[in-house]
Amino acid sequence: MAMNEWCTVIWRYIEYTMSQLLSRLSKLSSRNKTVLKHKNSRLLSTSPYLIVGVFAEDARARGGGFLGDILLFDPAKEELLTVRDKTVSEELICSKVMGASHGWGFFSDLRNHNSVRITDFFNPLASKSDSKIIPLPPLTSMIYGQTEVVWNVAMSSSSPYRQDNEEGDCVVAIKFLGNQLSMCRPGRDLAWTNKLIPFVGFENSNLMYSKRDQRFSLPAPGGNYLCSWDLHFENEPKFTELVFRNLPELPQSEWELMDSCFREDHWVESPSGQSFLVKWYSHVPPIRCKEPMVMVFREDQDTNEGTKTMSYTEDIGDLCIFLSKSEPFCVVASSFPGLKPNSIYLMGRCFAVYDITTKTSRHFERPKGVPESLTNFLPYWLPPFSI
Known part of the structure; x- marks a missing residue:
């Protein structure tokens, strides 16, 4: 074989070898990125x-506002988490918390309750000096x-x-005391769309968004109907x-006791899309020695159109x-070591964790490190944060 033919063969072999090597490196790199992404998310x-x-300090922050410490309770460790030296902007100093959803504070x-903004101020992974603040249209x-x-x-x-939203425009909704529901798209709508809630009754249910159904849902008084709105x-x-169906067999005295209690109806959706209706009964006024029910x-799964079959569990x-x-x-629960599976964490008329199987609750004690001047906690659970 001539020298130039040998060179051609060797060159083609080198090209083939390099191609195989680069292909393997590409697959390995892709696999490592996936693993790294998974590890980082955890x-x-x-x-x-x-x-x-929020425990405010007298120290001024650079750029205006004050420095303060955000105090959060970790139910998994049952201890206080302090996010120190958080800048409290002038906008937030003159405001009060009116709600929370997906970790964003409203x-x-x-001075003007119709002026509303949302912020990631309570996010412990967010910037300490530059909280995101998004103004909403006047109510x-x-x-x-x-x-x-x-x-x-x-x-x-x-x-x-x-x-930043891969799911399309975000819609925020506010349920007011009474019959008004207001919705808007932050950064897009110049005004709220107001809806009249088509029923009256005591305030005993919370508005939530179903990712599976892509609708805002609200249990109606009595808990026998679910009222929902789409995003349009x-x-x-x-x-x-x-x-x-499958209602529990309880003595008549227990049914009468529940009828005498204040009841909240909560429609909740699991990460996999499973829906639950939770009926929370509490004594009025709240009595610590009395267990919540x-x-x-x-x-x-076999729900027909227009109805949802709910089984007691x-x-x-x-x-x-x-x-x-x-x-x-x-x-x-297993994704957050320390949380109790098959349990409900309550904050409002009591501060406790309720075991669904044993029907017993354990009240949380005041976390160590909370200043004595802070007498009332803000009644807002925040879902897990991740970046």
Whole structure:
């Protein structure tokens, strides 16, 4: 074989070898990126937290505002987490917390309650010196509504920024005390779309967003219907009948006791899309020695159009539910060591964790390190944060 033919053969062999090597390196790099991404998501994911409060200091922050410490309660470790030296901007100093959803705090101006903004101020992984603050359109009340007293808030996504949101425009919704529901898209809408809630009754249910159904849902008084709104604003609400089965066999005295209690109905969705209706009964006024009573109903798979069949259950598996004045949420307990599976974490008329199987609750003690001047905790559970 001539020398030039040998050179051609050797060159082709080198090309083939390099091609195979680069292919393997590419696959290995892709695999490592996936593993690294998975590890990072786990390393940079927090436990759910309860907002204990903000302890402000006298020190001024660079660029204006004051320095303060955010106090959060970690239910997995049952201890206080302090995020130190957080800049409290001038906008937030003159505001009060009115709600929380997906970890974002809703603030209203103390001088004008119709001036509302949302912020990642309570996110322990966010910037300490430059919290994201998004102003919302001024609130407007309907003829038979009011905007001064908020019941709870909900969001369709954890990212209100349009450019960061892979799920489309985020919609925020505010349920006020009474019959008014207001919705808008941050950074897009110049005004709120107001909806009249088509029923009256005592305030005993929280608004939530179903990622599976892509609708805001609100249990109607009595808990026999679920009222929901889509994200298009112009459509009328949808009513779905809740049909209950497998009710527990309880003595008549216990049913009468529950009838005498204050009841909250919470519609909750698990990370996998499983829906639950949680009925939380509490004594009025709250009595620490009296245990809260909770009933959980799971949505069955064989639900017909227009109805949802709800079965009583005492086993939700490796899940725990968080109920408070924020949007209710559910997490996988084993993903956060220390959380109790098959339990409900309560904040409002009591501060406790409720075991669904044993029907017993354990009240949390005041965390060590909370200043004595901080007497009341903010009643908002925050879902896990991650970056």
